[in-house]
Amino acid sequence: MAFLPDEEIDKIIQKEKLIPFSLNTIIDPIKLKEHLKGIRKNGYAISFEERTFGSASIAALILNYEDKVVASLSVSGPTTHFTKKKIPILISLVKEATQKILASLGYHRNI
Numbered sequence: 041m042a043f044l045p046d047e048e049i050d051k052i053i054q055k056e057k058l059i060p061f062s063l064n065t066i067i068d069p070i071k072l073k074e075h076l077k078g079i080r081k082n083g084y085a086i087s088f089e090e091r092t093f094g095s096a097s098i099a100a101l102i103l104n105y106e107d108k109v110v111a112s113l114s115v116s117g118p119t120t121h122f123t124k125k126k127i128p129i130l131i132s133l134v135k136e137a138t139q140k141i142l143a144s145l146g147y148h149r150n151i
Contacts, residue, residue, distance in 0.1 A: 041081035043101060045108050049076060064089040076151040084131055088119060096122040098130050103147055113138050 041049060058067040066072045079085045082102040097116035104110045115134055122130070 042076040042085065049073065062089050062093055079080045084135060086127070086131075088122070094118055098122075098134050099125070100134045102138060102141055102145075105146060113121065113141065 041052065044052075053069045053072065057070065058069065059065070060067050064126050066075055074147075084098060087097045087099075088094060095116060096119045099112045099114035101109050102111040102113060113134060115130055
């Protein structure tokens, strides 16, 4: 959703009810839009117990030759494994793996 045009994001937020799956689920439209901007800027997303208590994940996108998001790659696990020391390493590994996939698909620009 982060890489959709702002108008599309607004339509989705207006149409769909933001349902809390956990205490960390973002249900405020303004906070959600800010979160999505951060994902666009960084090229990856981090989730801490946003859907399930005790779980975390880091994800990066995979684009096709038209710059359209076609997939994502993520690593997930218990929040206890996502320490302040490990998070930068995991981000780097996810982004590196994503770049390798992109290169194998003929996409040669860093995300």
